[in-house]
Amino acid sequence: MTVERQPATLRDVARLAGVSPATVSNVMQNRPRVAAETRRRVREAARALQYEPNPLARSLRSGRTGTVALITPGLRNSFFAELASELIRAAGAYDLRVSVEVLDGDRHREESTLTGVWTSYADGILYIPQELNGHEIDYVLASRAGRRPPVVLLGERGADAACPQVTYRNRDASRAAVETLIAGGARRIAAIGPHERPGSATPRFEGYAAALVEAGLVPSPELVRETTTWHRSAGMEAVRDLLADGVEFDAVFGFNDMIALGALAALANAGVRVPHDVQVVGFDDVDEATYSVPGLTTVDPGKAAAADLALGLLDSLLxxxxxxxxxHVSPDFTVVVRDSTRT
Structure with a gap:
């Protein structure tokens, strides 16, 4: 006859580690003020006993679910997909799980997600705004019925909202990216991606213009190509138009990697050599940039560090x-040089 093994309890872990059940609870919930050696003994005892905390019991005791709501513009965009992955990793360090809601440009969904039942069950909200500005975010959050979980914003949208926010150094990073092109000999640099909507586009254009002025170059309107999206198709279409219009250019600054990758494809189709004839730089350092041909020089805005900062802020709020x-807090950025530039 087989005797079913009973699951280990919190008291079993406490007994093996030689500590109180309260100490085990503190370690399992990643609370501070537990000595490193004690924390190590508790975790070793938990592993030895194959102890799994009961999430329902813990939720009833603490009033917390151990779940964070992530509201993101989308996952088809590589940057947001990779950022979501980093946020899930960072949440794990706080023993938190992440539930994801995708907005896909739907303003009504954005508002209803912020005020709906789905986020009521979350301990906190990590929110990457898409359509709402800062004042609108404040208004929508103020209209919530009942409990409002703490909210941490990521990105430049919603900069005026009354929420702590992790932003990126878009202006400085874009300036550094364009300076990389100039160091490789570029003098007529196309900027693909500006638009008038609030967000990252404005500081990235400011960084582009600042780098040109610092180098004694005059920004030319014919080299600035606005786009309604930041997809590969936008970069491809903009480069095709530049070539069809007979505009001379020796470099492209794509406002994100998707635009830059589309630009690379259009240049290759036209027989333009990169970086010999035209240099290309992007922004975001998505995984695909490593494997494009040639490899794409780009800016890593600090996705992993941004995720760590966001979870740190949320943990402090909790x-x-x-x-x-x-x-506002911002991670450091890095220009990642690959084969699409001459430096």
Whole structure:
């Protein structure tokens, strides 16, 4: 006869580790003020006993679910998909799971997600705004019925909202990207991706223009190509138009990697050599940039560090620490040089 093994309990772990059940609970919930050696003994005991915390019991005791809601513009865009992966990784360090809602440009969905039942069950919200600006975000959050979980924003949309926010150094990073093109000999640099909507486009264009002025180059309107999307098709179409219009250019700054990858494809189709005839630089350092031909020089805005900062802010809010409502933090960026530039 087979005797079914009973699952280990929190008290079993406490007994093996030589600590109190309260200490085991603190370690399992990743609470501070537990000595490193004690934390190690508890985790080793939990592994030895194959202990799994009961999420329902913990939720009833703490009033928390251990779940974070991630609201993102989409997952078909490689940047947002990779950022979501980094946020899930970072949440794991706080023993949090992530539930994802995709907006896909639907303003009504964005509003209803912020105010709906789905986010009510979350301990906190990680929110990458798409259609709403800062004042609209404040209004929508204020209209929530019942409990409002703490919210941390990521990105430049919603910059005026009364929420802590992780932003990127878009202006400085774009300037550095364009300076890389100039260091490789570029003098007529096309900028593909500006638009008038609030967000990343404006500071990236400011960085582009600043780099040109610093180098003594005059920004030319014919080299600036606005786009309604930041997809590969936008970069391909913009380069085709530049070539068809007979505009001379020796470099392309794509406002994101998708645009830059589309530009690479259009240049290859036209028989233009990269980087010999035209250099190309992007922004975001998505995984595909490593494997394009040639490899795409781009900016890593600090996705992994941004995820760590966002979870750190959210954890502070959940613990009741003093976090400025409109405090902004930004990770460092890196220009990742590959074969699409001459430097």
């Amino acid at each position: 613990r009741g620490d003093d976090v400025p409502e409109q405090g």
